[in-house]
């Protein structure tokens with residue numbers, strides 16, 4: 174392993190034996206030996222299931238790496254093999270440094286012992302002596318913040334309490350490698366925020382973090398690099414912004430496919446929208462010209478996906494004098510003008526989102542936010558949608574995502590008809606008045622008084 178690598182995984186594979194019937198397990202433990210003894214070809218009484226297949230990567234000291242993928246893609250299996258709690262079928266995994274791991278709920282704690290006793294037990298396992306644990310005890314208890322439950326056996330804990338205690342123990346052990354499997358998702362909002370701050374501090378201290386999550390926002394803000402697993406194989410490794418985007422795209426495509434399958438079952442719902450909003454046709458304005466921008470379409474071909482039943486044909490950013498613009502002043506008012514064409518009858522909404530360079534969704538707007546009912550398109554219909562936005566954003570480079578979706582279940586589920594990432598790229602200049610601290614500036618009012 175190179176001296177800089179703290180985790181090296183080489184051609185790692187994990188195979189589970191799946192038995193159709195419990196009896197097959199018994200047969201597998203007896204018959205092959207007998208068959209071997211009599212020189213008969215050995216028979217296999219199980220099906221092989223490979224939860225990891227030939228996975229290789231390296232993680233350098235100080236890196237924060239996310240592992241993403243749909244349910245069952247092999248993320249937890251990978252973390253368990255790296256932590257040494259599960260053995261691999263082939264390949265190798267090497268780590269170099271003190272590991273603190275938050276794997277599945279319940280692991281690492283003795284269910285019969287109290288929270289307090291488990292803190293001591295965990296500290297000892299992490300190599301801390303009694304004095305060190307005592308010095309840190311109050312910090313651990315304060316971070317876990319589970320009150321009187323600290324004196325109760327952990328078998329009485331809720332999932333959230335359990336994770337609070339486990340996370341507190343882990344971060345107080347000064348880990349060199351921190352491995353977290355989805356743990357934060359069971360904590361409440363306050364705890365999540367506290368953990369994120371703690372993880373940022375661990376990251377700044379130079380520790381290496383390996384992090385499984387389904388929350389792409391957290392992955393993008395915490396991780397510099399990302400590994401995308403599917404069916405136990407690596408699909409992509411790269412910057413977390415790019416890899417998370419690839420994953421989101423594949424999830425959206427899978428969702429569209431699912432919706433197509435469900436469309437028959439959902440027909441009664443579509444009818445109910447028809448009744449409510451059947452009048453929602455727009456007047457045709459003959460004097461305005463529909464804009465088809467072939468240059469735009471060629472440029473975004475790689476960045477768009479969806480069923481294509483309604484498609485944006487041009488997306489432009491204009492100032493309030495209707496001039497094209499890509500360099501904006503801080504808080505400048507702009508128009509986002511989208512010409513789109515329908516090839517079918519659908520209830521649609523058109524959403525615009527602003528993304529930063531790390532592909533975090535900063536702000537945005539959809540029909541429901543401006544009280545615009547869903548539009549019932551007609552085959553061959555050509556439409557113009559124009560949002561007026563202010564961009565009170567930190568100095569930097571941003572992009573617009575245009576998303577035309579049809580509504581499956583109000584405010585819950587949509588089918589993506591046309592989703593275009595990087596439809597427009599633009600820069601926001603520095604505000605002359607003051608440095609902008611957060612990504613979206615708040616124009617607050619302040620009352621400041623001196624009181625007796």
Ligand SMILES: Nc1ncnc2c1ncn2[C@@H]1O[C@H](COP(=O)(O)OP(=O)(O)OP(=O)(O)O)[C@@H](O)[C@H]1O
Pocket residue numbers: 189190191222223224242243244245246247248249250251
């Ligand atoms: N003990 C086991 N025996 C058989 N198959 C298993 C076993 N443990 C895991 N698997 C299978 O291995 C595959 C990968 O599981 P794993 O838990 O690693 O996925 P994951 O990506 O972490 O999923 P999730 O996002 O749902 O947590 C799954 O199909 C799972 O059913």
